Amino acid sequence: MSGILVGSIAIASLLALLAWRVPVALSLILVSFLGVWATFGLTPAWGILKSTPYDFVASWTLTSVPMFVLMGYISFHSGITSGLFRLAKALFSRMPGSLAISSTFACTGFAAVCGSSVACAAAMGKIAIPEMVKSGYDRNFACGSIAAGGTIGALIPPSILMIIYGVIAQVSIISLFLAGIGVGVATAIGYILVILALSWVKPEWVPRSLDRSDVPPLGKALMETGPVLFIMAGIFGGMFGGIFTATEAGAVGAALSLGYAVISRRINRRQILESLSDTVSTCGSLLLVGVGAAMLTKMLSMTGLGLYISQIIGAFNFDYWQLMLMIVAIYLVLGMFLDPFGAMLITLPVFLPILHHYHVDLIFFGVFLVKMLEIGMITPPVGINVYVIKSVVGDLTSLNGVFKGIGMFFVTDILVIGGLIFFPSLFFLPVSG
Amino acid sequence: MSITSILHELERAATWIAGLSVFLAMLIIALDIIFRLFKSDIPGSVEFITYYLIVAIVFMPLAKLERTGEMISMDLLMTVLPRPVGRAIEASAALIGAGVYALLTIASASFAMEKLAANFYVITSTYVLFTWPAYFMLPLAFTLGGVMSLLRGIERLRGPDIPSPEMSEAQMPGAGK
Numbered sequence: 001m002s003g004i005l006v007g008s009i010a011i012a013s014l015l016a017l018l019a020w021r022v023p024v025a026l027s028l029i030l031v032s033f034l035g036v037w038a039t040f041g042l043t044p045a046w047g048i049l050k051s052t053p054y055d056f057v058a059s060w061t062l063t064s065v066p067m068f069v070l071m072g073y074i075s076f077h078s079g080i081t082s083g084l085f086r087l088a089k090a091l092f093s094r095m096p097g098s099l100a101i102s103s104t105f106a107c108t109g110f111a112a113v114c115g116s117s118v119a120c121a122a123a124m125g126k127i128a129i130p131e132m133v134k135s136g137y138d139r140n141f142a143c144g145s146i147a148a149g150g151t152i153g154a155l156i157p158p159s160i161l162m163i164i165y166g167v168i169a170q171v172s173i174i175s176l177f178l179a180g181i182g183v184g185v186a187t188a189i190g191y192i193l194v195i196l197a198l199s200w201v202k203p204e205w206v207p208r209s210l211d212r213s214d215v216p217p218l219g220k221a222l223m224e225t226g227p228v229l230f231i232m233a234g235i236f237g238g239m240f241g242g243i244f245t246a247t248e249a250g251a252v253g254a255a256l257s258l259g260y261a262v263i264s265r266r267i268n269r270r271q272i273l274e275s276l277s278d279t280v281s282t283c284g285s286l287l288l289v290g291v292g293a294a295m296l297t298k299m300l301s302m303t304g305l306g307l308y309i310s311q312i313i314g315a316f317n318f319d320y321w322q323l324m325l326m327i328v329a330i331y332l333v334l335g336m337f338l339d340p341f342g343a344m345l346i347t348l349p350v351f352l353p354i355l356h357h358y359h360v361d362l363i364f365f366g367v368f369l370v371k372m373l374e375i376g377m378i379t380p381p382v383g384i385n386v387y388v389i390k391s392v393v394g395d396l397t398s399l400n401g402v403f404k405g406i407g408m409f410f411v412t413d414i415l416v417i418g419g420l421i422f423f424p425s426l427f428f429l430p431v432s433g
Numbered sequence: 434m435s436i437t438s439i440l441h442e443l444e445r446a447a448t449w450i451a452g453l454s455v456f457l458a459m460l461i462i463a464l465d466i467i468f469r470l471f472k473s474d475i476p477g478s479v480e481f482i483t484y485y486l487i488v489a490i491v492f493m494p495l496a497k498l499e500r501t502g503e504m505i506s507m508d509l510l511m512t513v514l515p516r517p518v519g520r521a522i523e524a525s526a527a528l529i530g531a532g533v534y535a536l537l538t539i540a541s542a543s544f545a546m547e548k549l550a551a552n553f554y555v556i557t558s559t560y561v562l563f564t565w566p567a568y569f570m571l572p573l574a575f576t577l578g579g580v581m582s583l584l585r586g587i588e589r590l591r592g593p594d595i596p597s598p599e600m601s602e603a604q605m606p607g608a609g610k
């Protein structure tokens with residue numbers, strides 16, 4: 001049997017196993033092993049199965065993942081970032097739709113400490129949604145705005161998705177982080193514009209004014225948030241100033257967050273253990289998928305299927321924008337059914353040779369991909385952020401209600417994607433070729 | 434002591450090792466940066482974290498992930514199929530998973546034995562760090578993950594409740610105390 005035929009059967013089997021609910025990591029490992037075995041025999045297949053798990057994971061760069069994840073969970077369990085919402089309220093209280101704008105701003109700030117969309121949506125949902133509903137916001141809109149705001153988490157550094165993309169695509173993680181800021185900020189601005197527009201068009205959804213008795217004085221809010229802002233400044237300053245590597249920045253951020261949470265008595269022993277437990281669960285499930293993706297990359301390369309697919313797509317002579325729109329369509333569909341990490345790690349081994357063929361800048365693509373995957377977090381039927389918000393608010397609204405509330409934010413996301421494809425320089429990203 | 438209890442204790446121990454490794458990695462890196470301010474460093478810290486701690490962080494929680502069903506998977510079919518069919522599919526998926534873990538266990542054990550035979554080590558700035566013991570974490574973690582996956586598959590075939598009562602809390606040891 002030819003390598004390409006074996007590779008094709010392996011990919012079809014992979015899809016069948018995924019649909020059969022075999023964990024993504026184990027499906028990838030199994031089809032990669034069998035694909036290499038069928039093409040080249042047992043010895044090379046066994047060699048890959050033996051060495052890949054350890055060799056992939058034993059990496060200094062990958063160590064940044066548990067560090068940033070730990071920082072996020074410590075922030076989440078201790079609530080040290082809750083002051084960001086009060087600071088945003090103090091800053092924006094005179095604007096129409098100020099609570100929704102404040103929650104978007106707070107999501108962006110929380111993202112800078114956390115790196116996870118889900119944690120961002122859960123933390124902000126608990127704080128902001130009850131207050132928004134109390135102030136007269138439409139329930140669906142309040143839930144939708146936080147679910148969408150959470151997606152900013154993966155674009156603003158540190159971003160776990162970007163770290164894993166950087167390891168697989170072998171590009172600089174700090175460059176990815178820098179490039180992500182533009183898209184994250186553009187998304188936040190887009191969301192704020194939606195809120196402002198709705199406050200004029202539908203004031204029954206988004207009240208124009210806020211009861212200022214609940215707004216803390218700016219100085220007090222700044223004092224409360226000061227330590228968190230100091231941690232953020234330390235991480236970004238150290239990382240982008242070339243003092244720390246991404247891994248070191250993650251460890252410093254986790255240590256500072258833990259130190260502050262302990263000193264300010266915001267975290268107890270149980271919450272520390274929960275943070276550690278959540279961290280290892282997240283890292284174990286994520287990075288085992290990474291092992292599977294590394295094996296799939298080897299299988300696609302050895303069978304020649306990866307090159308074959310890129311040659312076929314190359315033969316169509318797609319324009320750059322046609323290729324990108326095709327990728328958008330694929331990720332919109334995948335995002336409906338797959339976790340962002342699963343969707344990214346299954347597709348990257350196939351897409352990377354195609355992107356090389358079309359000379360697409362891999363830093364640009366990393367940010368573009370993360371934005372696409374984040375849209376998957378708020379689209380039905382498996383929009384994870386929507387489920388998180390629903391679990392936070394209980395009977396306040398239905399799942400469909402949260403999806404309805406996301407509508408205008410989804411439109412904004414699509415506009416940002418369009419902007420990324422056609423006017424990448426607007427986002428201060430390297431222009432693709 | 435029943436086999437389930439022993440497995441539960443092993444799973445707790447493995448999760449403890451992973452949690453401790455995260456904490457240690459954070460501490461070592463942060464201390465190393467402080468030492469750097471005084472033109473010093475912790476010798477071999479990068480190598481110890483890379484060859485030991487990150488490996489423990491990723492692989493040791495596999496048993497817990499398998500027991501609690503936290504592995505990343507696709508839920509497409511589950512949303513449209515009747516519950517008994519869905520349960521049968523979940524059971525077969527868990528059994529396939531157990532088979533993959535068995536393969537991984539054998540492969541990683543043979544890799545670890547090769548490293549042991551070669552007395553594998555890395556040279557840090559000031560000392561030699563033997564790394565072969567780290568390779569043995571993988572067969573251990575894959576065995577535990579495989580057994581948990583197998584148990585989950587069997588439980589799924591027998592009825593809807595997966596974990597035994599004493600194993601129902603997805604927490605770090607001591608987390609609920």
